Amino acid sequence: MEVSEGAFPSQADKRLHRIIEGLTFAAGDIVSPAQIADVIAEVTGGEPPSEEEILSAVDELNDSFAANNRGVRIQKWAGGLQMTTGREVAPYLKTFREQTHERRLSRSLMETLAIVAYRQPTTKPEVDYVRGVDADYALRKLLGMDLVDVVGRSDSVGRPMLYGTTDDFLTAFGLNSLDDLPDLREVEELLDDPAFDKERAELLMLRELPVSPSVNGNEEASGTEAAHGSNGAVTNNSGQE
Amino acid sequence: MxxxxxxxxxxxxxxxxxxxxxxxxxxxxxxxxxxxxxxxxxxxxxxxxxxxxxxxxxxxxxxxxxxxxxxxxPQPETADGEEEIxxxxxxxxxxxxxxxxxxxxxxxxxxxxxxxxxxxxxxxxxxxxxxxxxxxRLTNATVFRLISSLRRLLREEEEQVQATHTVDRVHYSVEEARDEILSRLQRNNKFGFVDSLRGAPRGRIIANFLAVLELVRVGSIRIELPDERNDFIICEPAPEVTGSAVQTSESQG
Structure with a gap:
C-alpha cells in the first residue's frame, strides 16, 4: 500500500478515521479506544493503533465534521468514545424527540452529587455534615439513577460505606474524566466582599493545613492539596499555572 | 394527606x-x-x-x-498568647x-x-x-421566602383574631386547597398568595401553602417573587420553551 506523506492524514490514518466513525456510529453506546484497537488488530493482524493515535484521529474527525457542516460529533466521555449529534442541531432534536421539559436534578440532589463528586470517595456522614441535612434520601435517589455508587468501605470506625460517582455520571454531564470537573472555587473568590479581611479568613479556614510560621501560606497550601490529590481525592488545581 | x-x-x-x-x-x-x-x-x-x-x-x-x-x-483564659477561639x-x-x-x-x-x-x-x-x-422539578424560589410570607400572613391573622370564643375545628385539606388555587388561576392568570388569603383562617392558610409547594414541585404553577414585597405571586407555569417564536408572539399579543 502506498503511503502518502503531507499535510493531510496519511492513507493509513484515513483508514483509522473511517473505522472509528463506523464503529462509533454502529455502537451507539460508548466504545473504548482499547476495543477499537482490539478490533483493528484482529481484522488486520497487524500492530493496532495506540490510544493516542485513536484520540487524535477523533479530534481530526471532529474538525472535519465541523468543517463540513456535519450534524454529528464523536464525544470523549467517561474515557470512551460516543457518537452524538452536534450542538447546532439541538433545537431540531429536541422537537423531534418531543422533549418537553429539561431533565434536571433538584437542587438538593445536585448539591449532594457535587459533594460526592468532589470529595469522593466519601461517606454518608461526611455528606450529611457538609449539607447539614440527612443525605439518606438524596443518596438513595442518586444510587437509583446510577449516578453514584458504593465504591468500598472506609477503614474508620464502623467501616462506613464509601460513595463515588459512576461512569454514567461522567456521561450524563459530558465529562471524560473527573479531572474535567470545574474547579471548586476557593472561599476568597466566593466572598465578593471588598472589605474582606484576609488574615481572618486564613485563620478561619486553614485549620487543617500545617501552619508553619513565617512562611507565606500560598505555596504551602497548594503543595498540601496536591499531596491530598494523590491519595485518590479529586484535586482541581490542574490548569492553574 | x-x-x-x-x-x-x-x-x-x-x-x-x-x-x-x-x-x-x-x-x-x-x-x-x-x-x-x-x-x-x-x-x-x-x-x-x-x-x-x-x-x-x-x-x-x-x-x-x-x-x-x-x-x-466568659472565655477561659488562653495560655501564652494562643488564639482565642x-x-x-x-x-x-x-x-x-x-x-x-x-x-x-x-x-x-x-x-x-x-x-x-x-x-x-x-x-x-x-x-x-x-x-x-x-x-x-427545579424551583428558582427559595422555600424560605415563601415561608417568610406565610409567617407574615399568620401573624396578621393572629392580630385580627382578638376576641376569644370557641370555634368548631374545621379541617382543611391540601387537596381542596390545590383545586382552589388551580381554579383561581383559571379566572385570573396570576394572583398574590398573601392577598388571596387575607383574613382566612389559619388552617386554610397552611393548607394553601402546602398546596402551593406541591403544585410548584410538580410544575403546575410557577411562583414569582417580587423583590420588595413580602408576598409571592402565583402564576401559570412558564410556556414550554420549544422555540423563541412562541415567546415573542406571546409578548406581542
Missing amino acids: YRVKLEDFEGPLDLLLFFIRRDELDIYDIPISRITDEFLSYVRLMEEIDLDGVGDFIYMASILIGIKAQMLL DPRRELVERLLEYMRYKEAAGELEVLQEQRGDVFTRNAAEVEELSHREGPP
Whole structure:
C-alpha cells in the first residue's frame, strides 16, 4: 500500500478515521479506544493503533465534521468514545424527540452529587455534615439513577460505606474524566466582599493545613492539596499555572 | 394527606445563608443571638405546617443555641498568647464550605444543560434513566421566602383574631386547597398568595401553602417573587420553551 506523506492524514490514518466513525456510529453506546484497537488488530493482524493515535484521529474527525457542516460529533466521555449529534442541531432534536421539559436534578440532589463528586470517595456522614441535612434520601435517589455508587468501605470506625460517582455520571454531564470537573472555587473568590479581611479568613479556614510560621501560606497550601490529590481525592488545581 | 418533603427544597445551612444574604450580614461576624431566635421561629413554623425533614433544622437550632450560650459565657483564659477561639468559627467554616459545594452544584447544572444539547443514538435509554426516578422539578424560589410570607400572613391573622370564643375545628385539606388555587388561576392568570388569603383562617392558610409547594414541585404553577414585597405571586407555569417564536408572539399579543 502506498503511503502518502503531507499535510493531510496519511492513507493509513484515513483508514483509522473511517473505522472509528463506523464503529462509533454502529455502537451507539460508548466504545473504548482499547476495543477499537482490539478490533483493528484482529481484522488486520497487524500492530493496532495506540490510544493516542485513536484520540487524535477523533479530534481530526471532529474538525472535519465541523468543517463540513456535519450534524454529528464523536464525544470523549467517561474515557470512551460516543457518537452524538452536534450542538447546532439541538433545537431540531429536541422537537423531534418531543422533549418537553429539561431533565434536571433538584437542587438538593445536585448539591449532594457535587459533594460526592468532589470529595469522593466519601461517606454518608461526611455528606450529611457538609449539607447539614440527612443525605439518606438524596443518596438513595442518586444510587437509583446510577449516578453514584458504593465504591468500598472506609477503614474508620464502623467501616462506613464509601460513595463515588459512576461512569454514567461522567456521561450524563459530558465529562471524560473527573479531572474535567470545574474547579471548586476557593472561599476568597466566593466572598465578593471588598472589605474582606484576609488574615481572618486564613485563620478561619486553614485549620487543617500545617501552619508553619513565617512562611507565606500560598505555596504551602497548594503543595498540601496536591499531596491530598494523590491519595485518590479529586484535586482541581490542574490548569492553574 | 401527603406531606411536603423539605428534602426536595433546602436545608438548615440554606436557611442561615438566607438570613445572611437577606440582612447583608458579615459571614465572619454573625449576630448569633438574633439569628438563633429567628431560626427558631422558622423551625416552629415548619413544625406547625408539618414539613418533612424538620429534624435537621432542629439539630441546627441546637447547635446555634450552643454557640449562643458559649458566647455568653466568659472565655477561659488562653495560655501564652494562643488564639482565642470564636465559638462561631466551626459554623462559619461549615457555611463557607457549603457555599463552595453549592457553587459547584451550579456548575454541574450548567454542564448538564450543555450535555442536554447533544443526543446519542440510544437516547431512549437515557430517557428511561430519568423516568425511573421521577425528576423533581427545579424551583428558582427559595422555600424560605415563601415561608417568610406565610409567617407574615399568620401573624396578621393572629392580630385580627382578638376576641376569644370557641370555634368548631374545621379541617382543611391540601387537596381542596390545590383545586382552589388551580381554579383561581383559571379566572385570573396570576394572583398574590398573601392577598388571596387575607383574613382566612389559619388552617386554610397552611393548607394553601402546602398546596402551593406541591403544585410548584410538580410544575403546575410557577411562583414569582417580587423583590420588595413580602408576598409571592402565583402564576401559570412558564410556556414550554420549544422555540423563541412562541415567546415573542406571546409578548406581542
